[in-house]
Amino acid sequence: MNIVLAVWEKGIRPLSRVLGIVSAILCAGLALLLTLEVIFRASTGGGIRGMFEISELVLVMIAFLGFGQAESNKVHVRVSLLTDRLGAPFRLRLQGIALLLCAVFLVWMGSELAMRALESVQTGEFRTGLLNFPVWPGRTFAAVGAGLLALVMLVKGIIMIGGHEAQGGRSANSQEVPAGVI
Amino acid sequence: MSSELIVLIVLVLFFLMLAIEMPVAFALGFSGAIGVIMLHSFDVASSVLANVPYESTAKFSLVVIPLYILLGAMATQARIPERIYGLINRVVGRFRGGMAIATIGACGGFAAVSGSSVATAATLGKISVRQMIRHGYRPELATGIVAIGATLGILIPPSIILIMYSIMSGESIEALFSAGIIPGILSAIAYIITALVVLRRQSPVPAEDLVRFAGLDEAVAVGAGRADPMLRQQAEGGGTAVLSKTATSGGSRPSGGSTASSSGSIGSVSLFSEWRSVFWLGAILVAVLMGIFTGTTTLTESAGVASVVALVAVVAEHFKGGVRTVVGKVRDALAETAAVTSMIFAIVIGAGIFAYFLVSARVPNNVSRFFADVDLPPILIVILILVMIIPLGMFLESMAVVVIVVPIVYPTIIELGFDGIWFAILLVKLVEVGLLTPPVGMNCFVISGATGIPLERVFKGVAPFLVCEVVIVAVLIIFPDIVLWLPGVVESMGSSTGP
Amino acid sequence: ADGEETFDLTWTSYTTPNGYYGTAMTDWIEIVEEESEGRVHIEPFHMGSLCATNDGLACVKDGRADIAYTSPAFHPAEFPLANVVTVPFVAQDPVAQTAASQALFDDNAAYQEEFQAQGVRPLYYAPVSTSILGTTEEASSYEDLEGLSVRGTARMLKALEIAGANPSAIAVSEIYESLGNGVIDAWSSTGLDSALTEWNLGEVTGYMTDTDSGSFINVMAVIGEDTWNELPEDIQQIMQGASEQVWGGLEGEYLTDIYDQTCQAADEQGVKLSTWSEEESGMWRDAVGDTLVNDWKSEAEASGADVETFYSDYLAKVEAAEAESDYISPVQHCLDQGIGE
Numbered sequence A: 001m002n003i004v005l006a007v008w009e010k011g012i013r014p015l016s017r018v019l020g021i022v023s024a025i026l027c028a029g030l031a032l033l034l035t036l037e038v039i040f041r042a043s044t045g046g047g048i049r050g051m052f053e054i055s056e057l058v059l060v061m062i063a064f065l066g067f068g069q070a071e072s073n074k075v076h077v078r079v080s081l082l083t084d085r086l087g088a089p090f091r092l093r094l095q096g097i098a099l100l101l102c103a104v105f106l107v108w109m110g111s112e113l114a115m116r117a118l119e120s121v122q123t124g125e126f127r128t129g130l131l132n133f134p135v136w137p138g139r140t141f142a143a144v145g146a147g148l149l150a151l152v153m154l155v156k157g158i159i160m161i162g163g164h165e166a167q168g169g170r171s172a173n174s175q176e177v178p179a180g181v182i
Numbered sequence B: 001m002s003s004e005l006i007v008l009i010v011l012v013l014f015f016l017m018l019a020i021e022m023p024v025a026f027a028l029g030f031s032g033a034i035g036v037i038m039l040h041s042f043d044v045a046s047s048v049l050a051n052v053p054y055e056s057t058a059k060f061s062l063v064v065i066p067l068y069i070l071l072g073a074m075a076t077q078a079r080i081p082e083r084i085y086g087l088i089n090r091v092v093g094r095f096r097g098g099m100a101i102a103t104i105g106a107c108g109g110f111a112a113v114s115g116s117s118v119a120t121a122a123t124l125g126k127i128s129v130r131q132m133i134r135h136g137y138r139p140e141l142a143t144g145i146v147a148i149g150a151t152l153g154i155l156i157p158p159s160i161i162l163i164m165y166s167i168m169s170g171e172s173i174e175a176l177f178s179a180g181i182i183p184g185i186l187s188a189i190a191y192i193i194t195a196l197v198v199l200r201r202q203s204p205v206p207a208e209d210l211v212r213f214a215g216l217d218e219a220v221a222v223g224a225g226r227a228d229p230m231l232r233q234q235a236e237g238g239g240t241a242v243l244s245k246t247a248t249s250g251g252s253r254p255s256g257g258s259t260a261s262s263s264g265s266i267g268s269v270s271l272f273s274e275w276r277s278v279f280w281l282g283a284i285l286v287a288v289l290m291g292i293f294t295g296t297t298t299l300t301e302s303a304g305v306a307s308v309v310a311l312v313a314v315v316a317e318h319f320k321g322g323v324r325t326v327v328g329k330v331r332d333a334l335a336e337t338a339a340v341t342s343m344i345f346a347i348v349i350g351a352g353i354f355a356y357f358l359v360s361a362r363v364p365n366n367v368s369r370f371f372a373d374v375d376l377p378p379i380l381i382v383i384l385i386l387v388m389i390i391p392l393g394m395f396l397e398s399m400a401v402v403v404i405v406v407p408i409v410y411p412t413i414i415e416l417g418f419d420g421i422w423f424a425i426l427l428v429k430l431v432e433v434g435l436l437t438p439p440v441g442m443n444c445f446v447i448s449g450a451t452g453i454p455l456e457r458v459f460k461g462v463a464p465f466l467v468c469e470v471v472i473v474a475v476l477i478i479f480p481d482i483v484l485w486l487p488g489v490v491e492s493m494g495s496s497t498g499p
Numbered sequence C: 001a002d003g004e005e006t007f008d009l010t011w012t013s014y015t016t017p018n019g020y021y022g023t024a025m026t027d028w029i030e031i032v033e034e035e036s037e038g039r040v041h042i043e044p045f046h047m048g049s050l051c052a053t054n055d056g057l058a059c060v061k062d063g064r065a066d067i068a069y070t071s072p073a074f075h076p077a078e079f080p081l082a083n084v085v086t087v088p089f090v091a092q093d094p095v096a097q098t099a100a101s102q103a104l105f106d107d108n109a110a111y112q113e114e115f116q117a118q119g120v121r122p123l124y125y126a127p128v129s130t131s132i133l134g135t136t137e138e139a140s141s142y143e144d145l146e147g148l149s150v151r152g153t154a155r156m157l158k159a160l161e162i163a164g165a166n167p168s169a170i171a172v173s174e175i176y177e178s179l180g181n182g183v184i185d186a187w188s189s190t191g192l193d194s195a196l197t198e199w200n201l202g203e204v205t206g207y208m209t210d211t212d213s214g215s216f217i218n219v220m221a222v223i224g225e226d227t228w229n230e231l232p233e234d235i236q237q238i239m240q241g242a243s244e245q246v247w248g249g250l251e252g253e254y255l256t257d258i259y260d261q262t263c264q265a266a267d268e269q270g271v272k273l274s275t276w277s278e279e280e281s282g283m284w285r286d287a288v289g290d291t292l293v294n295d296w297k298s299e300a301e302a303s304g305a306d307v308e309t310f311y312s313d314y315l316a317k318v319e320a321a322e323a324e325s326d327y328i329s330p331v332q333h334c335l336d337q338g339i340g341e
């Protein structure tokens, strides 16, 4: 168990944190990029070349690279109506099983996405536009994000099945975290 | 195995996964994928997983989602919602019912910069519930007011749910956004009336609740429970004294202290800073509305510009605190935006996988056929559809409801000769109901989490407002022009620029 | 027993059921279901409800859907040769362009291999009527493109850039609002029919002109090769017959019906229609020169095909088909009826 905890604290959490930071910086980048587009158009009449393709790729990166960090902070929306009523040992194990199921699903999805990304690289998949924008980077980020989240779920799941809380940043019920946005 | 049986099994699987606390996104994705295996094959399911996550994410029309989240997060870091709340509270908070007006008013104001109800609930829940309880609102009512007020977040533009509706139906986002404004204002008024009625009829707040949820001293609370004026005096006059008590009573909750400091700061902020927040809110509104009404930007761009305005507000508001403070606030807002964006796209992906399952099991087509064959007046069919959405909204996450329901019923609505924009607003009202009902009621979860008030009591407090919602929906059905008038005006403004 | 087996197929489309392709799709399904006497049932899924626009091809390849409406333009890497149709100023006549595509599939080995490699085969090609330039002020000459902020797609973006315009890849659904907001002054790369009947663009752009930049997109209905091979020969023949019926007489009822609706919409929205003179469209064509053809060629060469041989085969087929075709553009159709003058 100590090894798993160490993997969590020294490996998975910092890794998802780094990708989360990249995702966060890209959020600001996206807003600035669109504002620049408005300014350019107002001043020179022309927009940024490949604006659409770039913002789509940035969106994909924000969404997938933040996957792991969102789970580290327990931001992914879940329903605890039943689990809240259970004692800690049983609850942790049930939650651990749920995380392992997620990990199974995400390993499956992540490997499918990875193969699809590889296929995209091999065929040189692109979309025609002002720039012939390649599709493979987006597909690769999708695979990386899903893979990372699979790791987070797996390690967290093992820790919780062992009867421990996997320490993330903030707890799910903390008011600092908007547990959803809809 | 018949496809009906497979659909049933998959639904059972989905709810089992939800019950053991699998995140909604992956419960949708996994149960959907298993359904695809049963319906087709493992290879087909693998193909869904290989393609749907990327294809459902890489859409330019979805770029607005992180931008609106960023906008809301930055506005919160710039302390706009709490100061707007403080300002309205200053004006109407003198009498007991004023707190309800202040809370719902601030919800409406924040709704105009936030695309989501849950963000609105999270932001205003921490500030307002404690204050209301201190002013003699029972915890049920106080949380009910925030929970219902927060639903304005998806009715008043911007709105992530309306964006989703636009994507699923092809209706214009501008028309949808402008359609939400008047029903949003009407709803806010109706919520205020409901809150005032409930407030008049409620019994006094139990002393125990004052201690637990309003952080009052036990002796004060017992006295206050008997006589409201005393309680009010305590709450208004003794801001700092109450604060120190809060810190100890909130010990078990790691972030209890920050609630205390933020509610405490309401009393201490200057009138100037409150009016500054009004300025920022106005500037953000101008940037957002530029995309809807006039101006020089597309909707996506206006969301980007508005976020940058909010970023400037964060810098300006924390400038005195030094570079470190500013960087910290910006970093927090960005981190939150990234995490919440990922969370939303996880749901978009999960719902996409689940939707493939439902669609290929012919569920939408069969439902459409059922409605086409049913021999009822069209308006009754619409009502029937709306009633059928309620149980879905109770169980599913609201984005998932839109993703699943719109492709199924939108064609029917159009075939029956109804307006897709009008139906969108009715759908949003029902999604709001879903946000407030057990077992999956996001607004209630967030408010319960933020205040420590048990979920059951929050749901109980929401009940009278659900009655209010039904009345509003009925009014919108009878008078569709309430919804359709403004989009009509906006459209005529747009075409007037042509020759 | 043989001939008794039934086939339950799905068809994913990214367009509306009511539009141009939707109608053809419905009719095709009806013909096949009727003539197979119930042995084939085809369930249509519209507006990307089963598979997203860019996912249609993968859906058919992987068996998530049996038939899909897609376009070579969505998949330039997968269909390098079929993307020959995406070069503006080459084929002037959309009907001839799709006929040439069908002819390529019938007898060009390299073209067939491209589809085999993807595991799909085209059931029929559907033409997209010629690209229109919609403007708020009359644009009747090549010079008018200079400095114009105009919406475009794919290779047309580059053609517009060459003409000195500021092109942007705004989605067709965002044209209306972007014009109202002054984000763009004009749009292109959309047919007159879809601009008027689907997007009501006549309300924001009072002038629509056919710049004679030709036909540079087509839509194809593709079926998975495996699914196709599982079908008995008689059903395959029924399907081929349906394709010929629906798209064989291309100048027939589909185009006429949609044109009449289009002209009516042009009249209601008060749009002034025109066609560029040979001279003006020639100036644009000369300015673009071989740039876009060479872009396509270099993309296609990466696939290892003999691009030059293929290209001359395509040009010959287009020429042959144009000689056969009596296509008139929707602009001309309306003007002939005295609408849009």
Ligand code: NA
Binding pocket: B110, B111, B112, B113, B114, B115, B116, B152, B153, B154, B155, B156, B157, B158, B159
């Ligand atoms: Na909003």
Ligand code: NA
Binding pocket: B393, B394, B395, B396, B433, B434, B435, B436, B437, B438, B439, B440, B441, B442
């Ligand atoms: Na609910």
